[in-house]
Amino acid sequence: MSMETILSVKPLFAVLVSLVAIPGIVSSRSQNIREAWTFGAAAIKLLLVLSMLPLVLDGNVLTFTLVQVLPDIGITFKVDAFGLLFAIVASSLWIVTSIYSIGYMRSLNEHSQTRYFSFFAVAISATIGVAFSANLLTLYLFYEMLSLATFPLVTHHQDKEARSSGRKYLFYILGGSIGLVLPAMMITYHFTGTLDFAAQGVMAGHINSGLALLLTVMFLFGFAKVGIMPMHSWLPAAMVAPTPVSALLHAVAVVKVGAFSVVRVFTGIVGTTLLSDFGINGIVCVLASITIVVASLIALSQDELKRRLAFSTIGQLSYIVLGIALLTKSGMTGGMLHIAMHAFGKITLFFCAGAIFCATGIKYISKMKGIGRRMPITMTAFLIGSLSVVGFPPCGGFISKWYLVLGTVESGNIAFLFVLLGSSFLNAAYFFRFSTMLFSAAKRR
């Protein structure tokens, strides 16, 4: 594969396009114009992202340096296959989410829609920015931007609960990024002198094992969006947000950015050789496994639909981490694919939850008996989504899970295979118990 580096402004445009739309959104005089702006920006963004696809498929890498902010680090964009995959997922889902949001917001006649759509746009810009980052600094920049942009979305309802959740959200996310990622990044920079993502990582040869382990763990917990326990509890709390936001948070932007960042750091900064040489990956795998199992178990006991989905997300994210940390080819592939597959699956589930809430105002599973008969299409979609998340062939989730399972086998660590299988069963349990309940007879009065 001949890697060619092409200088291109497209990544920058892809990032900026939704930001440019914000003044339009803010100053629109009517709802329709505002939504037109939103939608237009989404469409252009998708087109821009897609336009880079042929080049990247040819094995090229697109780069663009916006500005040299530190003596040897700039705000630099680089589009490679993995980043582009993520960008495509995010931008295509953004269109879907936008449409869904428009309907959702209109139907509930929500307040402060201008603000909502503005920050929505910022969030997606930041997501694309993360996807296209060429170095850790740029990634950190957009990561922070995303954290801040989603805060008003999480607290959209402005009531007491929303605000306390918002605080929790910020506490974990910003605390992680400022308190852990930033110093870890600085230490890395101090020892290695660079922050660029390199194919084999940059730490090797500069950093000893103890520090590498410390840094890895700092990055892992610091990117709190990935929700490794104990940095997970913002996720269920953030469920107070409007459903499209939850969808965005859990399916597209936030958590996936977390996962994406972790992947980038593990591969591009820490380096797979260092991870395996020092056995750091084992520790990460254990952490991820614990999260998978515990989150799945908790999910079983949740009554509120969105919370159950949230814990499901926590578990699923750790799949990605686990897949990467296995350090086998299949595992990596599985992890990266899972980002996309889970995104599509989970967004479906959230949209369904939102639809249920819009139509009936019900949040709790125990009150949803028989709802499938009233909303058959929605619930069919829900069923498909959950099948995908559980990993039932021929759904997308199956493919990624398959690779993950292969990865565990390749790595020779059978324990993780059991974790995966066991958690799949738990997934199945919490989804199908729910699904059957939905389609069972409605409670008779």
Added chain:
Amino acid sequence: MKILGKITITICGLLLLFFTSDFPDWGDVNSPASTHLSPYFIEHTIEDTAVPNIVTSVLADYRGYDTMFETTVILTAGLACFLLLRIPRKDSIHRYYRHEPTGVTIRVEGDRYPKGSNVFTRIDSSWVPYDLIINFTCRLLIHFIQLFALYVVAHGHHSPGGGFQGGVLLGASVILFAISGNLRAAIKRFGEKTAAILSSTGVFIYAGAGALCLFIGEQFLNYSALGPLLGTDRIMARSHGILIVEIGVAMAVMAVMIWIYYNLSSAGKQDEGL
């Protein structure tokens, strides 16, 4: 706080006392301070500036830039006192008037005071009778104080003194006038506006003389450049330049001292005061 203060000053004081042992002795002729830079001033003042008073030549020429800002400091203080204290006169308060022919004192509320009358004179609320001795002596002395002040300004080159001291003396003469009579009389003679404008003008003379040198084509405050304007050679131009800035300093200092006194002694009302 007191104990803390005592502890602090004891520690600081002991530390400072301890470090005095390293100083050259008092009056040591060979100390670095006496041998490094100052001999230049002493030995070159005449040939550079033709001013025998070395302090004046250093003050207004070698380090004239410092002195310009020293004058500005004074102006700043004047402006600061004005800005902080000055309150526009309110006419609602009561005032006292005295009917000159009878000596009866009346109190007037509001703004119904007798305007333009020459039988009623305004008096302070804390009125004191006209003190003959003080008033007379002060009237006698003010001229001489002012004359002496001007002498000090003009002879800064040859004897101690200069613009600053002369300015303070001039200011003190007006303050003396205000003390001996009353504040309003002084303000009538030397108004606040005059003081304000004069203070700016004084510093402006200094800085303007410097800027003039700059526009003529030499460095800022390099009075040699004024030579052609004054019709003298470069050295005497420095001497005369010093005189010019001394006059500016005197003006500024005089005006500011008076201005501050007006504001302080009347708490900003400039109505009646000490």
Added chain:
Amino acid sequence: MMDTLILLSAILLSLFMIIPLYRAVMGPTVLDRFMGVNAIGTQTTALLIMIGFIYKRVDMFIDIALAYAMLNFIAVLAASRYFHKRKGLTEEMES
């Protein structure tokens, strides 16, 4: 001879200054302090001239002494003016 005399006088005079200073520092009333300060002022004027003699540059010190005398007067006048003005219109002079 005369120089020594003047030097000694200056030292003596500066020693005498302790007494007015004692009055100024301890003086039971404010006015005692005024008086002490005024007396210090007068003695200082003489002392300045003597220092001028010691330095053999009297002409340079006379100006200081003169300015000193003037401002001492102003300061004392201002301070006593405080009491002149502190009483209102109701309490006029007895005489």
Added chain:
Amino acid sequence: MIILTSLVSGIMILAGLVFFLGGSIGMIRLPDFYSRLHSAGMLDTMGLMLTMGGMALYIIHDLTLNNVLSALKIILIVVFIFITSPTATHAIVDAGIRAGMKPWRKRGSEAGK
């Protein structure tokens, strides 16, 4: 001539010192503020006059224009003090009266008022 002026001026300076000392002692010994003023304000003025006069005399032993002018200036200071000193004393006394300070009286002469 020099000896004469030196002698006279030396005597004057010493006499002035005596007056200064007397004024200072008076400031301590006299019983009240008003009577202290007598010694403080007046004896000091006298002392000043004598010392200054002595020095002015001494300075003109070398009769040049500058020295004469210096002597004149010294005399001017004395004149100045002669004008200001009583005024200052008067101001202080006036302040004392206004402050309500009662003059000290001898116990015996209490009835005399």
Added chain:
Amino acid sequence: MIWPIDLIILGLVIVSAVAAITVKDLLSAAVLLGAYSFLLCLLWAVMGAVDVAFTEATVGAGVSTVFCVAAVFHTTRRTKD
């Protein structure tokens, strides 16, 4: 041979400084500050700093005392320390 005067006046200066901050009356403090300035002026003269002495005489002894008295006139003489 001017050091005896210097020493005596240094002592007086310190005494008046301490007095100025310990006296329990602000007007007295202002006046003592004036005395302090007088003595300082003398001290500068003793050390041959005629211009400084002149300035101290005009500013310290004259104007600043007047300012202090003016300020006390409009505020209060009372002080607790």
Added chain:
Amino acid sequence: MKTKLKKAAFVTTFSITFLILFLFWCIFSGKFDAFHLSLGVISCLLICWATSSDLLIVPPQISRLVRLWSGFVIYIPWLIWQIILANIHVLVLVLSPDMDKRINPKIIKFKSRIKDTVGLVTFANSITLTPGTITVALNMYGDMVIHAIDDESAAALPGDMEKKVAKLFGE
């Protein structure tokens, strides 16, 4: 106090003030080159102009002025003599061991016959200058309050001095 002087009187006052000031300038300055003298002229003019010449109390008639000043020339030596005498008196008083017995502070009030304000002030200051007596108060009508330190000083008032001052001011 602000009576408008007639033009001629103004010129006289102005020039006399100027001359006096210039004399003093010469004493102060001690430099008689053109540069410093011209500075002096400027200064004196400035003061005369700025203080509009009513502060320095100079009577407008020259004859009266001359008489007054010649009077002063006679009066001042006498005054100095009095001052010296009185000073010695007080000095002895202060230094004497039985000071407590000898002093007897008292306040004297009397009305002076001098009418002229300047005369009154001169008289009052002369009283204050002679030790033993201090002028406590004085008003325009000649009411004087004197503080005297002992009987002897008190007895001397108003006495000789008043007569001399009155004569000086032509009364």
Added chain:
Amino acid sequence: MELFSFIVAKADYWAYVILMMVGLYALIAKNNLVKKIVGMTIFQTAIILFYVSIGYKKGATIPILHHGSDHGGEALAAHGAHAAAHGTQEVAEQAAHAVAHAGEAAVKAMDYINPLPHVLMLTAIVVGVATLGVALALAMKVYKEYGTLEEDEINQQLRNG
């Protein structure tokens, strides 16, 4: 005598330390605002004492060059200076030369007290009086606001609302 000369050599510096500490104590520990201002003034003047003491030289005279009849060189210099003030260009140049010559010949740095600290301290005195004025103005405003100059009473008022 040894001790005595030691005291004389350092007394000024000790005195400045003491004065400075007196002022600092007033600034830190005094309760009354005007007292603090007085302390501040003392504090500032202590520094002046320090500087002036630096400048003093034993056996030297005040930093004003001799001029007049008693020293030939300086007389010439002074004369030259005056001539330069009023004479023609030619005379002035000559005079300037004379001045320069005389200055070099007659003026010895040892004979005059160091003028530089004096200049600096003139500025410091001016700064002192300026600060004093502003501080007093502020104290008056404080008094107008709270009716007292005592810091603890003001704080009491602030605490009570």
Added chain:
Amino acid sequence: MTSNLPALVIIVPLLASLVAAGAGWFNRKAPFYIAVIALLISFISSVLLLAQVVATGVAIEYQMAGWPAPVGIVYVIDHLSAMVLVVITFVAFVNLIGNRQAVETEFKNKEGAFNALYVLFTAGLVGMTATGDAFNLYVLLEIASLSGYALIGLGSSRAPLATLNYLFLGTIGATFYLLGVGYLYIATGSLNMADLATIIPSMMNSSTILFAFIICLTGLLVKMAIFPVHGWLPGAYSESSTVSAGLIAPLTTKVTIYIMVRICLTLFTPEYTFGYIDPTDIMVAIAVASIIFGSLSALAQKDFKRMLSYIIIAEVGYMVGGFFLGNRMGVSGAILHIVNDAAMTLALFMAAGIFIWKTGDEKQSSLKGLYAKMPFTMAGFTLAALSVVGVPPTCGFFSKWYLISGGIAAGQYLFVGALIFSSLINAVLFFRIFEIALFEPFKSHHHAGDEEDKVESHHGETIVDPGVIESAQQYSGSDSHDHGAIVIKEPPLPMLVPFLGVCVLLLILGLYSGSIVNNIIHFAIPAGII
């Protein structure tokens, strides 16, 4: 004229202030324009100077009165001072034009004096920055201080007391500095910084020099309000009027820190400061204490400006600590933070000015609902706040980056920890405000609206684009189901535009911090520091 630029940069403001002080007695509007023009000229000259210095790479020396260095006073414009000059003049200029309305209402009839003092303050700081003479610095320091006291003193009713405290401590600081200069003088006999720098290495063992260093540093630390001697700062800044605070808060502490840098590097050569004395440990400890104390105290404040004041104390800790790390990264960070923090503080205080203009008081709780009412202002405010928190790509992040790098390189992990801790606290602080401004108002909006109208009418005219109101009302009909009309009322353009400009500048500074460091700061630090 180009050769006279170093003089012009200070002379123009000085002359203008004199003219303004006089002109104020004849025309009430003139002083403002005079001040603005002077500051503009000064700004342009300093930019030209910076360009010249960067282009030639050589420091410019300007001899005042034509006397060469140790005899006379010289101005030395090198990379560092040129940069700080630009910062000072820029802040002064922008703050003045941004606060014109406040000046006219708060300083009625005293515009002349106010503008004169404003410009004098700037001139003082400019002079302090440019001067190469240790004593001249003191004089200019006093000019800046005195005018600062006046500007601060005319604030709220509590301002005089706060200012008096400021004055006391400021005098102590300045006097200590003067004493330090005296110690230097007694040991070396010189006052010129460059001259001193050549003498000091030969007498490193002198205890007088050591003490001079300690005293100068103490004085400057008092002036910059680091932790144990910070007492004057919060009161002074929070009680003053916003236009004064907007000038003084961004500049005073920063310029003092600049002077500290200048004294330590230029006067006492780096070999002496970092090689012989090596105060790193103790100074960093003080800085850490300052950072933590400032942050925690800011957390306890209800008043917006007071909170900002405590943040400034923490920021001082950043810079002092960063400088005394003694390595290139740390010093670069400290110097870069001088620039960045000046811009951030300016933006925040201008925001405070707008808030006060809008709500009439300074409590955080009265910021309710401002996001809806003035979105552009709040966007700018958000940017400034994020910069303080240290979120990339705002400038605050990058100086923090250097500081933390320096801390890691020097092994001062406590300092790194304190920086991160303070960032977190700042995040909490500002998100608390964001929460209030975003979400608070909607409970009793009717009353709030009425009150607000009153307040606004009290503040005089407000320029409102009619179209904006209309559209807002249209919105409110359609999409806010339980909230009344949200009227967008941005401040008038003269107020808003400079503010937004500064906010955008924060981004630009952040993005170009690399070139600032490479082209300017790199040359400002002596080669001895690695």
